[in-house]
Amino acid sequence: MHLTPDNVPTMAFDWGSIKWFVTPSAIPGAASTLGEVIVNPGRGHTRHNHPDAEEVIYVISGEGRQMVDDGEEFTIKEGDTVHIPAGVYHSTFNTTWRPLRLIVTYSPGGAEKALEGAPDLRLHQVGGVAQWWQA
Secondary structure, eight states: OOOOGGGSOEEEOSSEEEEEEEOTTTSTTOOSEEEEEEEOTTOEEEEEOOTTOEEEEEEEEOEEEEEETTOOOEEEETTOEEEEOTTOOEEEEEOSSSOEEEEEEEESSOGGGGGGGOTTOEEEOTTOOOOOOOO
16 A cells, blocks of 8 residues: 555644554554654653553654653654653653654554544644644
């Protein structure tokens, strides 16, 4: 199956956006999840965990701070990879004026479903364009 950013919906939040390319709920037979996450400048994901899935984060571009297992924060930048075991608390913040672009995987897939209940979720269907502005 060939997927492009133009043929999957966009999940937009106050902190950034996500395009899930592969998920068990969207791709028959898929066992993992893969998507691109954009963290807006000066924003980030607060401390959270995925009880039943490990996460891998690969930094495409940008720079930020990462916390894993309530440990000391460390810098992440283009080319870095972070492994987060299942159930481990973590957070990611963009520390620059440029977008922080990440490839994120969950194994097994399905942890992305938790985001569907986020109060700030704005779902943009295929072909829609997410817009952000600062108040």
